[in-house]
Amino acid sequence: MRERLRNPENLERLRQKLQKERDPNKRRITVCAGTGCGAYGCGEIISALKKELKKRKLQQDVEIKVTGCHGFCERGPLLVINPQKLFYQKVQVEDVPEILSETIEKGNVIDRLLYVNPVTGEKIVHEDEVPFYKLQERIIFGSNGSIDPTSIEDYIAIGGYRALAKAFFDMSPEEIIESVKRSGLRGRGGGGFPTGLKWESCRKAPGEPRYVICNADEGDPGAYMDRSLLEGNPHSVLEGMVIGAYAIGSNQGHVFVRKEYPLAVQNLRIALQQAEEYGLLGEGILGTGFDFSVRINRGGGAFVCGESSALMASLEGQPGEPRAKHIHTVISGLYDKPTNLNNVETWANVPLIIDKGDQWYAQLGTEGSKGTKIFSLVGKVNNTGLVEVPMGITLREIVYDIGGGIPGGKKFKAVQTGGPSGGCIPESLLDLPVDFDRLTEVGSMMGSGGMIVMDEGNCMVDVAKYFINFLRDESCGKCTSCREGTQRMYEILDDITEGRGKRGDVELLEELGWVVAEASLCALGGTAPNPVLSTIQYFRDEYEAHIKEKRCPAGVCKALIQYTIDSELCTACGRCRKACPSDAISGAKKVPHKIDQEKCIKCGMCVESCKFDAVKVQ
Amino acid sequence: MEIDVSKVDEVIDSFSGDLSQLIGILQDIQANLNYLPREALVRVSERLEIPISQVFGVATFFKAFSLTPRGRHQINVCLGTACHVRGGARILGKLERDLKIEAGGTTEDLRFTLESVRCLGCCSLGPVVVIDNDTYGRLNQEKVAKLLDQYE
Numbered sequence: 001m002r003e004r005l006r007n008p009e010n011l012e013r014l015r016q017k018l019q020k021e022r023d024p025n026k027r028r029i030t031v032c033a034g035t036g037c038g039a040y041g042c043g044e045i046i047s048a049l050k051k052e053l054k055k056r057k058l059q060q061d062v063e064i065k066v067t068g069c070h071g072f073c074e075r076g077p078l079l080v081i082n083p084q085k086l087f088y089q090k091v092q093v094e095d096v097p098e099i100l101s102e103t104i105e106k107g108n109v110i111d112r113l114l115y116v117n118p119v120t121g122e123k124i125v126h127e128d129e130v131p132f133y134k135l136q137e138r139i140i141f142g143s144n145g146s147i148d149p150t151s152i153e154d155y156i157a158i159g160g161y162r163a164l165a166k167a168f169f170d171m172s173p174e175e176i177i178e179s180v181k182r183s184g185l186r187g188r189g190g191g192g193f194p195t196g197l198k199w200e201s202c203r204k205a206p207g208e209p210r211y212v213i214c215n216a217d218e219g220d221p222g223a224y225m226d227r228s229l230l231e232g233n234p235h236s237v238l239e240g241m242v243i244g245a246y247a248i249g250s251n252q253g254h255v256f257v258r259k260e261y262p263l264a265v266q267n268l269r270i271a272l273q274q275a276e277e278y279g280l281l282g283e284g285i286l287g288t289g290f291d292f293s294v295r296i297n298r299g300g301g302a303f304v305c306g307e308s309s310a311l312m313a314s315l316e317g318q319p320g321e322p323r324a325k326h327i328h329t330v331i332s333g334l335y336d337k338p339t340n341l342n343n344v345e346t347w348a349n350v351p352l353i354i355d356k357g358d359q360w361y362a363q364l365g366t367e368g369s370k371g372t373k374i375f376s377l378v379g380k381v382n383n384t385g386l387v388e389v390p391m392g393i394t395l396r397e398i399v400y401d402i403g404g405g406i407p408g409g410k411k412f413k414a415v416q417t418g419g420p421s422g423g424c425i426p427e428s429l430l431d432l433p434v435d436f437d438r439l440t441e442v443g444s445m446m447g448s449g450g451m452i453v454m455d456e457g458n459c460m461v462d463v464a465k466y467f468i469n470f471l472r473d474e475s476c477g478k479c480t481s482c483r484e485g486t487q488r489m490y491e492i493l494d495d496i497t498e499g500r501g502k503r504g505d506v507e508l509l510e511e512l513g514w515v516v517a518e519a520s521l522c523a524l525g526g527t528a529p530n531p532v533l534s535t536i537q538y539f540r541d542e543y544e545a546h547i548k549e550k551r552c553p554a555g556v557c558k559a560l561i562q563y564t565i566d567s568e569l570c571t572a573c574g575r576c577r578k579a580c581p582s583d584a585i586s587g588a589k590k591v592p593h594k595i596d597q598e599k600c601i602k603c604g605m606c607v608e609s610c611k612f613d614a615v616k617v618q
Numbered sequence: 619m620e621i622d623v624s625k626v627d628e629v630i631d632s633f634s635g636d637l638s639q640l641i642g643i644l645q646d647i648q649a650n651l652n653y654l655p656r657e658a659l660v661r662v663s664e665r666l667e668i669p670i671s672q673v674f675g676v677a678t679f680f681k682a683f684s685l686t687p688r689g690r691h692q693i694n695v696c697l698g699t700a701c702h703v704r705g706g707a708r709i710l711g712k713l714e715r716d717l718k719i720e721a722g723g724t725t726e727d728l729r730f731t732l733e734s735v736r737c738l739g740c741c742s743l744g745p746v747v748v749i750d751n752d753t754y755g756r757l758n759q760e761k762v763a764k765l766l767d768q769y770e
Binding site: 036038073219221222223224227254262298300302303314317320378380420450470476579581604605 | 637638639640641644645666676679681682697698703704708711739742744751753755759
């Protein structure tokens with residue numbers, strides 16, 4: 001039973017009580033149950049841990065804490081054992097009895113579950129010594145590893161809702177807005193608009209009621225930090241929203257979240273209910289006369305709804321089409337009322353700025369981009385996962401120092417940032433400091449923070465085609481330039497990858513790209529040509545090879561490649577022959593195998609099945 | 619087709635008939651009835667007092683909705699960027715060949731509906747396939763073929 005908190009003193013007293021109950025020296029096993037570790041089977045590990053603890057009558061002495069995503073998804077399932085902070089990775093159900101008998105009961109470290117630094121070969125015992133974590137600055141994302149997202153008490157115990165009390169009782173709405181302005185916080189959803197300015201415009205806009213929206217329609221393929229924040233620490237987002245609503249003067253909020261994120265919806269729902277029970281949300285928050293309630297709206301799977309006016313259209317029960325923003329949504333947004341929309345990560349920054357002060361916050365980052373940014377580091381990189389770093393860190397530090405470089409001894413080719421609207425950045429620009437302005441300068445953008453690493457095995461023409469195909473599919477169709485332009489760009493790129501490219505194609509793509517960007521209403525069309533233009537800018541030679549020599553240097557474009565078997569390396573094991581769906585491989589025991597090019601459908605099964613690297617792509 | 623109108627009403631009531639939840643309402647109706655039959659859309663338009671064209675507009679705009687019956691099991695193959703660079707398209711190709719349907723299609727026995735989706739947000743596990751509510755990561759063509767047996 002949660003008792004309503006009627007003033008800041010109530011909240012502080014509750015916090016002290018909760019902190020007293022939480023013994024930092026208690027033996028605790030923290031299990032990451034983010035979506036990544038979930039897919040590796042952490043659910044079974046949790047049940048096995050509970051069963052084993054019961055069997056050993058340890059359930060009173062050892063606590064199991066199920067948390068949201070820790071970020072190091074590459075190595076999941078992850079376990080952290082406190083108070084020693086032992087870090088176990090790639091844990092399997094079979095390891096559970098030994099973890100209890102050796103580590104919990106005897107205090108011994110199990111060697112094989114430790115993380116090995118791939119660079120030095122050294123085994124790492126404690127979580128905070130893992131290079132992947134050590135080089136990050138996890139001010140937003142760090143709490144994910146220590147709290148149970150379904151327990152508001154966990155959040156309050158680590159200082160949660162303190163910023164809300166400070167904002168409500170020690171600051172005026174104007175002071176809050178000034179503080180956010182001074183912090184230099186810019187929108188984390190991609191646009192990078194100064195958050196404080198947005199709030200101010202919305203507060204000053206005429207008309208009632210005002211709305212506050214959290215954009216959790218994280219549609220950029222390759223980005224999942226918003227998902228992990230909502231799943232792992234929903235109260236931090238909620239607290240930011242309540243503070244924002246108070247500053248702006250809004251009583252109604254919406255969280256628009258992708259339906260593909262069921263766990264985020266579930267944890268958010270629990271969070272709303274718990275916050276209401278404590279009176280931190282709903283009517284008369286913390287005993288003041290301020291009311292604010294939040295509704296959850298699930299998205300319908302349209303990328304364009306990440307755009308603010310399209311999102312608002314779908315909240316009104318209309319198809320999610322953007323509209324011209326001659327009048328900005330802060331003045332005329334949802335139901336034509338002043339509406340302030342920020343992204344999940346932006347909201348999660350707010351309590352920190354209020355609690356620790358804007359001066360503290362503004363120390364982090366670069367001149368024009370303050371604070372930290374969470375990136376999802378994925379693709380061809382050793383340590384995939386979510387990384388939170390101060391703005392201004394170089395791409396090289398992210399990819400090599402935190403990401404551990406490229407797997408399989410392959411060569412780095414490019415890193416794609418900013419989702420489908422972003423661009424591909426080549427090796428020559430790896431020392432670029434990452435912030436909003438620098439990424440835009442080189443033809444890419446921050447976007448929501450996807451960072452997809454590509455190696456020599458990725459074809460840049462294919463990547464450009466991939467993104468244009470995505471955008472052509474997701475274009476809502478309202479503007480001719482975007483609807484038709486992306487379609488034509490796709491057809492040209494398809495021709496090039498199919499071996500039908502001709503001279504002048506690249507120039508035509510550049511021209512079309514300009515038209516699409518200039519003549520479309522919303523940011524989807526406005527940035528759609530970026531992946532094509534940036535790959536032309538930095539990888540023109542690959543386009544030339546496809547067009548002039550009918551050759552795909554990376555060995556990706558099916559029409560331009562051939563699979564062959566190296567008879568020297570082939571051991572005639574027969575695996576590829578069995579795997580081939582089109583009976584294109586012939587051979588027998590001790591007879592090196594061969595591929596019939598007529599029959600081959602280039603599905604790549606033979607490459608995947610070969611254990612001896614004998615299948616070659618030409 | 620005859621549908622159970624009370625099921626549609628139940629869903630609308632659970633959202634207190636709130637128009638801002640139209641997408642959620644349609645999602646829950648689809649979860650109940652497996653797809654969005656015409657009769658259900660008509661009922662939604664009556665209850666929310668909006669034109670049927672608006673309901674139809676929303677139901678056809680968003681990918682999440684199907685106006686035709688779907689398979690008992692839903693296979694979503696992720697073709698987000700991270701999965702794409704790790705060979706997601708080959709996984710989809712394998713499933714298309716094995717199930718003898720194209721992405722977006724449903725097998726004749728209504729056992730599977732195969733869809734490609736744009737990023738499921740577990741990028742570090744790519745290539746990823748989600749069948750119903752189960753997420754499978756780090757797949758290759760051989761592994762994905764074995765997954766289907768457990769879904770009848």
